[in-house]
Amino acid sequence: MSELTVRPGVSGPAGLERGYRRLLACYPRAYRRENEEEILAVLLACAQDGQQRPGLRESVDLVKGAIRMRLWPATRPPRTVQAAVRLMCVGVAAQLAALITEVATARSVGSAYARGYPPWAAAAVRHALAVSLAKVQVEDAIGIGVWLLLAWALVRGGNLARFACAAWFIGMDCLNMLPKITRHAVVSAPADMTAFAVVWLLALAASVLLFTGPASRYYRGGLPGSQADTGNYGDYSALLARLKAMKSRRAGESANPTA
């Protein structure tokens, strides 16, 4: 403690630094490796005299920054990729709306459909319809999950996600279209078909965007944040090593004050 009072501007209260480090731990590891020491320096410089722990506002601000950094990585993907991801989010919303509608109207659709049949057959028809509707609902739920997963992977800059998107689009959406078109009238109700057409178009647009020039360069070049930008940081690792050496030397001195 005596060291802190002698050189207050140098290291600041240890408790405050610990508190800040705990908050900074929310950031992605790669980002922390490059920036933690620097942000810490700014935090400590901004701290008020005698401040013992991080304030509420700055804590919230740091956590917000960390969440943003995790959701949308620092090096933003090119516009085409951003647009594709947004389209996929719209697609997820559309599929979710369709799923909710299907669940909400399943019963009334079932009785309306069964009405056209003689009483002895109505129960069986209703049952068959319920099974086929349930199948559609499960399919939709899986579709939503896959789209969300792919969107997340695309944001993370995975080249594989790009091909998975195209494969999912061709494999599921396009092949799924044929039975939808030929299937019987109730399941392929106008609303259902409209939702499906919207989702299909969104998937088509997203897939095309993902294979345009900028997107291809982005994905083929790997993650720009981890490679291209390190040049920007210069001999950062050498600096960091020096900093660590200085700190450990100082820790040695304070542990052994007579030396």
Next chain:
Amino acid sequence: MQEATYLILTALAAGSQHGYGIVADVTEISGGRVRLLAGTLYTALERLRADGLIAVDREEIVDSRLRRYYRLTSEGEEQLAEEAARLHANATAALRRLRPELTGGVA
């Protein structure tokens, strides 16, 4: 362009600065109105760097703390100038309508 971003670019317009320098400068530029918090600052810096508007100038160790100096790139200068011109035009238009007798004759 968000105000924080605009002020950060303005702070770097005169020369390279490190994180705390930017915070202090932004406070001064805004007349004490905007006090940048570290999380906001570094989210903005990371984004600006990714967009190529700023770059890392150099790194130093001062008082056993890391200091990274940022500078405006030519693209950053261009965008800041554009934004400043836009804001200036908007402000002029507003003032001209509010007090035509004051600004009308001068311009």
